[in-house]
Amino acid sequence: MTKEKTGDGPDRRAIRAQIDENLKRVYTSALNEELPDRFRDLLAQLKAKDGPSQDGLS
Amino acid sequence: MKSVAVVVPLSPEDPRDRLAGAIPKLRAFAISLTREVSRADDLVQETILKAWTNIDKFDPATNLDAWLFTILRNTFYSGLRKTRREVQDSDGVHAATLSVKPDHDGRLALTEFLRAFDQLSPEHREVLVLVGASGFSCEEAAGMMGVAVGTVKSRASRARKRLAEMLHLEDGEGLFTGTDGATQAVVLRSAAAGF
Numbered sequence: 001m002t003k004e005k006t007g008d009g010p011d012r013r014a015i016r017a018q019i020d021e022n023l024k025r026v027y028t029s030a031l032n033e034e035l036p037d038r039f040r041d042l043l044a045q046l047k048a049k050d051g052p053s054q055d056g057l058s
Numbered sequence: 059m060k061s062v063a064v065v066v067p068l069s070p071e072d073p074r075d076r077l078a079g080a081i082p083k084l085r086a087f088a089i090s091l092t093r094e095v096s097r098a099d100d101l102v103q104e105t106i107l108k109a110w111t112n113i114d115k116f117d118p119a120t121n122l123d124a125w126l127f128t129i130l131r132n133t134f135y136s137g138l139r140k141t142r143r144e145v146q147d148s149d150g151v152h153a154a155t156l157s158v159k160p161d162h163d164g165r166l167a168l169t170e171f172l173r174a175f176d177q178l179s180p181e182h183r184e185v186l187v188l189v190g191a192s193g194f195s196c197e198e199a200a201g202m203m204g205v206a207v208g209t210v211k212s213r214a215s216r217a218r219k220r221l222a223e224m225l226h227l228e229d230g231e232g233l234f235t236g237t238d239g240a241t242q243a244v245v246l247r248s249a250a251a252g253f
Contacts, residue, residue: 015218019218019221019222020174022168023186026167028086028191039103
């Protein structure tokens with residue numbers, strides 16, 4: 001019923017490009033969100049619990 | 059005589075030191091999957107914990123991001139399985155009532171796109187973010203999703219088609235001509251409901 005098997009015509013490519021552009025915008029905006037402290041704290045906790053195997057000041 | 063280049067690191071690298079650097083990407087993926095920041099953060103937290111305690115299972119020759127993404131999506135889906143029916147029902151309700159049109163200039167507003175994106179199933183959001191936004195190859199995505207490459211491609215194609223339908227971009231209508239087809243919208247919507 002729908003004409004979906006038309007391959008990669010220019011229309012389909014344009015639609016796809018537009019969709020992908022928006023996907024990147026969504027992903028990038030999520031990527032640029034400020035990170036909450038909880039992750040840094042969690043990693044610090046885990047590191048402390050594991051003991052100082054090699055305490056480089058990195 | 060053959061010479062083999064061997065890269066000897068000065069000190070064995072602990073992949074756990076790279077976890078912090080992977081968090082932003084991991085979180086962006088989690089937000090894309092859950093569409094809810096607090097749920098995403100819980101998911102990232104759980105992923106970090108699992109990665110930390112299972113770091114011996116990580117092969118340093120492979121991509122750490124891919125490994126972490128795999129943990130995150132598996133955690134997400136095992137949690138989702140419990141509420142699966144609910145989620146699908148609400149998807150159906152939204153899909154049936156949604157009506158979004160492109161701007162008059164043919165460019166989608168991000169809010170409109172997001173509304174449509176939110177209506178996709180998590181599987182569709184996942185595949186689109188992996189291959190369409192985060193820069194993983196279909197092969198890498200297939201590895202993370204535990205499916206064949208062909209499945210990744212067909213799923214991504216269906217997901218794009220679904221989005222195009224919801225956004226009334228099918229076959230370029232609206233996109234190039236700015237057609238405001240109310241009838242068309244009805245047709246497309248009932249076609250979409252068949253999925």
